Amino acid sequence: MDHSKMEARIASGHSATGTGAAANAGSDDKGVADVGTAAALRPQLRAARTAMSEDQRAQANDRIADYLDDWAVQGLTRPMRKGSAQRVLAAFWPLGPEPDLRDWLMRQSADPELMLALPVVVERDAPLVFKRWWPGAPMRDGAYGIAEPDHDQIVTPDVMLLPALGFTAQADRIGYGGGYYDRTLAGFDVAGRKVQTIAVAYACGLLAEGTHVPAPHDRRVDAVLSETGWTPKMPV
Ligand SMILES: Nc1nc2c(c(=O)[nH]1)N(C=O)[C@@H](CNc1ccc(C(=O)N[C@@H](CCC(=O)O)C(=O)O)cc1)CN2
């Protein structure tokens, strides 16, 4: 989706009612057809995240890394494809105020059983591809200004960390609205590939019960991790 289309979607988004931290901004639009859709919820989710201070974000990033450390020991050891020597863990390079996993990734790069990867937008409205990442890997600015690996080593993730703007207690995920991850996961389904999915969000992205109406193409993730812990529980 190009920038102008994205802005148009945001401009047309209506606020939904709700009691969650992210659901407080402007709620005069009761009754409109798209109340509760991801598009309607994005503006207030963005506002809640932007309202965090740099300090709060840094602290939240540290807490998220702590939870990921526990999971790396207790959970990440499991989903290994038969015959493969390394698990491929796809993460993401932060865009603006997203959770920043870079320090954690840097530390994980020392684990010989892990191969790290980052998403690459190769084509608009198409599935993502994943390329290997290691500290010092050549990078370039890709689509949407997100840094991406600049080489040809495409890999298939066993486990995927996905950025999320919002989430529900049932592990529904709201992203930026490009549909990239939903398309990517749908493609993996067709190919018969199993991938464990973990959305990473700040806790202010939690939507109150009944606030969000997922679309048919929306994929639940196996779990959501925020600075307050796992929703619904650590995936093992
Ligand atoms: N860090 C990160 N990497 C990612 C994603 C993501 O959401 N975050 N993606 C997830 O699909 C894919 C890229 N897709 C994207 C789709 C739309 C926008 C987008 O709408 N950007 C807004 C600005 C967002 C903001 O800063 O608030 C724009 O360009 O107007 C960004 C990425 C792959 N890599």
Ligand SMILES: Nc1ncnc2c1ncn2[C@@H]1O[C@H](COP(=O)(O)OP(=O)(O)OP(=O)(O)O)[C@@H](O)[C@H]1O
């Ligand atoms: N499997 C799919 N096949 C085709 N189009 C899809 C698929 N999944 C999502 N889309 C399209 O992508 C658009 C955006 O989807 P959605 O709002 O769920 O994005 P998102 O999950 O927030 O974004 P992202 O995954 O990029 O972070 C929707 O209009 C939808 O039609």
